[in-house]
Amino acid sequence: MLKVDRIQVGIVLDHIRAGNGLRIFEELGLAGREYPVALLMNVPSTKMGRKDMIKVSGALDLDLTKLALLDAGITVNYIEGGQVVRKVKPGLPERVVGLIRCKNPRCITSTESYSPSIFILVDREEKRYKCFYCGEYVRV
Amino acid sequence: MIWEGKKAPTLEGRHFIDALDFSPAEYDALFSLAERIKSAPAEFSSACSGKVMATLFYEPSTRTRLSFEAAMLRLGGKVLTVADPRTSSVAKGESLADTIRTVGNYADLIVLRHPKEGAAKLAALYSPVPLINGGDGAREHPTQTLTDLFTIVTYKGRLENITVAFCGDLRYGRTVHSLIKALARYPGTRFILISPEELRLPDHVKEEVLALRKDVEFHETTRMEEGLEGADVLYMTRIQKERFFNEEDYLKLRDAYVLTSEKLKLAEEDLIVMHPLPRVTEISYEVDEDKRAVYFQQARLGMFVRMALIARLLGVA
Numbered sequence: 001m002l003k004v005d006r007i008q009v010g011i012v013l014d015h016i017r018a019g020n021g022l023r024i025f026e027e028l029g030l031a032g033r034e035y036p037v038a039l040l041m042n043v044p045s046t047k048m049g050r051k052d053m054i055k056v057s058g059a060l061d062l063d064l065t066k067l068a069l070l071d072a073g074i075t076v077n078y079i080e081g082g083q084v085v086r087k088v089k090p091g092l093p094e095r096v097v098g099l100i101r102c103k104n105p106r107c108i109t110s111t112e113s114y115s116p117s118i119f120i121l122v123d124r125e126e127k128r129y130k131c132f133y134c135g136e137y138v139r140v
Numbered sequence: 141m142i143w144e145g146k147k148a149p150t151l152e153g154r155h156f157i158d159a160l161d162f163s164p165a166e167y168d169a170l171f172s173l174a175e176r177i178k179s180a181p182a183e184f185s186s187a188c189s190g191k192v193m194a195t196l197f198y199e200p201s202t203r204t205r206l207s208f209e210a211a212m213l214r215l216g217g218k219v220l221t222v223a224d225p226r227t228s229s230v231a232k233g234e235s236l237a238d239t240i241r242t243v244g245n246y247a248d249l250i251v252l253r254h255p256k257e258g259a260a261k262l263a264a265l266y267s268p269v270p271l272i273n274g275g276d277g278a279r280e281h282p283t284q285t286l287t288d289l290f291t292i293v294t295y296k297g298r299l300e301n302i303t304v305a306f307c308g309d310l311r312y313g314r315t316v317h318s319l320i321k322a323l324a325r326y327p328g329t330r331f332i333l334i335s336p337e338e339l340r341l342p343d344h345v346k347e348e349v350l351a352l353r354k355d356v357e358f359h360e361t362t363r364m365e366e367g368l369e370g371a372d373v374l375y376m377t378r379i380q381k382e383r384f385f386n387e388e389d390y391l392k393l394r395d396a397y398v399l400t401s402e403k404l405k406l407a408e409e410d411l412i413v414m415h416p417l418p419r420v421t422e423i424s425y426e427v428d429e430d431k432r433a434v435y436f437q438q439a440r441l442g443m444f445v446r447m448a449l450i451a452r453l454l455g456v457a
Contacts (some may be wrong), residue, residue: 104257106255106256106257106277106278107256107257107258108236108254108256108257108258108259108261108262108276109258109262110256111256112235112236112237112256112262114235114237115237115262131258132258132261133257133258133259133261133262134256134257134258134277134279135257135258135279135344136257137344
């Protein structure tokens with residue numbers, strides 16, 4: 001099995017559905033970072049069978065607001081002094097920019113393609129968002 | 141008035157995109173100003189002197205455009221108009237954002253009508269001057285809501301404890317959606333919804349209304365006669381051809397409800413009949429003679445309340 005060193009300070013994104021790690025890696029913009037980042041794919045897991053993981057060393061300030069939309073099962077582990085100091089199951093963000101496209105053909109975003117897609121959370125339990133522009137509802 | 145004794149809420153520099161952008165207190169203050177303008181128009185005839193308003197209409201609407209333009213001209217301001225985008229740079233492929241940013245250099249205020257839903261919200265993100273939504277697709281038409289509320293206040297003297305019957309196209313009728321949401325903020329509102337099954341009020345509008353006030357009553361019916369009983373206001377709407385994808389569906393529903401003098405006998409004596417206009421076949425011409433028919437006065441009141449809105453957004457009254 002591949003071995004990646006324990007990190008001293010940083011973030012470990014665990015329990016990523018196998019095959020979804022690369023998308024999350026890209027959405028978080030990790031490719032352009034200067035600090036060490038490891039993307040592990042198809043790691044054996046007792047709970048999930050296989051899973052993906054991302055280890056980010058030296059950064060605690062990543063914008064993780066989109067995570068719950070990208071993979072509902074993710075666990076975020078914050079590492080300090082080589083130890084997990086906090087485990088978080090990310091919740092749905094109040095506002096999502098750029099990740100969801102509005103499916104309403106009458107929405108202004110269907111023709112003005114430069115417009116940033118913006119969705120506002122309206123029902124956390126039902127995982128429902130509303131298009132900022134046209135008000136169309138979408139379930140994530 | 142709710143704000144009586146306090147300073148009137150300022151609307152200067154703000155956009156007006158959604159009927160709920162302004163609070164009931166801000167509406168009250170606007171209606172108060174509209175009433176003053178209606179009573180003494182000469183006092184406001186140069187309120188907007190030196191100001192320019194641009195009207196950008198990406199879909200046809202003579203009525204709304206003329207109402208805005210008349211409002212600005214009566215305030216002593218000037219008007220720039222693009223009534224047909226085929227004659228503008230839009231035809232060359234210019235984006236809405238660029239058009240708005242450019243026009244914002246020439247005008248102190250922009251009125252936008254656009255066939256796409258949410259167009260005004262997008263435009264407001266780029267507009268350097270106050271922007272008024274003159275209607276965006278099937279979504280919002282907030283100045284029609286202002287007109288409607290001002291009409292109800294003028295004729296009924298209140299917006300609380302009102303029973304409003306809406307009749308016709310409740311699915312695509314944006315004036316209906318906006319007015320329902322605005323009225324739901326007042327206590328004691330009751331809605332009677334008269335429409336064919338195909339044109340019922342969308343669930344999302346009901347949900348938004350119930351989020352504003354849980355005790356709002358909805359009574360839905362397909363029978364016009366049933367809906368007329370006990371209503372303070374009958375709000376008729378046109379079945380809009382432009383909202384249908386095929387002509388067959390439109391023709392099937394066009395004549396679903398026609399208000400006649402005979403049917404009006406079922407209604408209260410102090411009912412008022414409103415209509416955002418233009419009317420096609422849904423109100424017989426004989427009804428125009430009934431004192432309860434106020435739709436042409438409604439159009440006039442709309443001009444006064446738009447004058448009040450323009451003056452407030454520009455901070456001149």
